[in-house]
Amino acid sequence: MTQDAGAHQEPAWLLRTRTSYDIDASGYAERVHGLLGARSDLRAHLDVFAEFVRRDGGGPIVDVGCGPGYVARYLHDAGVETFGIDLAPEMVTIARRDHPHIHFRQGTMTDLDLEDRSVGGVVAFWSTIHIPDDSMPHVAGEFFRVLRPNGCVLIGFHVGDAIQHSSTGYTGAPISVDTHRRRPGTMSDWLREAGFRIEWESLLRPDDESPGALVLARRP
Template sequence: MSTGDWLADTRNSYDTVAISYADHLRDAIAGGPYLRAALAVFADRVRAVGGGPVADVGCGPGHVTAHLNDLGVDAFGIDLSPAMIDVARRDHPGLAFEVGSMTELHLGDASVAGLLAWWSLIHIPDDEVPTVFAHFRRVLRPGGPLQLGFHVGDTSRLKTQGYGGHPMTVYVHRRQPDKVASWLRDAGFEIEAQWLCDPDEQVPQAFLFAR
């Protein structure tokens, strides 16, 4: 599958489920103590480097972007799906959101104080991850924190139905934290911490903290 194909499929899939997805995630942070803890740590790391603009890449409906702003972080959101950005702007009218792709991140060199990507890297094929991490490294200021959230596993599957029962055509890649950490090191990042959440569930979740 070409880059254009999987990107177009991912964009179209999330355009289709945008409203249902936003409804599904509306209370996710309020009901997730470890999600809130991860964001609190990230906000502290941003403040530790002096603050500044923070990119939430793959922001979806903007709930994480909004929570970061509630924590005093100057966060803005970027997402591949125009419909997701429309929902984010509708639900969080005081914040900045724009359409964009992490595979071709249109941000200036060393232009952000921090970068977060929660459950958006899961749709990036393995051979595209180095390009994505190179963009993350390029746009972050020296010492700026990076936080990733993703599904843990060793499989890739094609998701054909999503939130609200709507059709989707999107690959979901589950990865081991050590593999993602190795890619980050290759891109010039230093790993600060690694969290594993829900280890007894069928699909555990992981956070990586890097700079």
């Protein structure tokens, strides 16, 4: 079958996101180094997620937008086979360097290079924050497609309503990336529309300037 060349054209926002994280990979990795050690709330949610995946059919788990790979490492150490996919090749290089026993590769959640029903868990920690609203139903559909029935998706994100544009990375280098803050109910509605059932919506540090949320959903 011949492919329509236009079908593979990368949207400008995706190209900007990839380029920005390639430029800022080392700065970002340094910034989040040791984060899970300091965040028992995140660890607690990851522990329950790992338990659900183990109990309800096993892995693998795919860490989508894995960045430097510490979430994949945590889940792997919790006893569930886990691998990571990230848009930015420089992030993949850092993840492989820091966790050489775990598989990481380049890819995008907008077009996952995974077979239908091939994974037991999808985790996306603060990575869908770079997907515009109008592409989120498609991304939720990708998560649903690759999960086996009874598999779970866990999505972490910044809470709010605004889109924040960043033009300077953690290293001080120029970047250009948008961060989309969202209400937990909005995320849950995208997941429901894709076919998921919501297991929980957690609001983290609601009194902070930048609260977070975790939504866990199951493919029936």
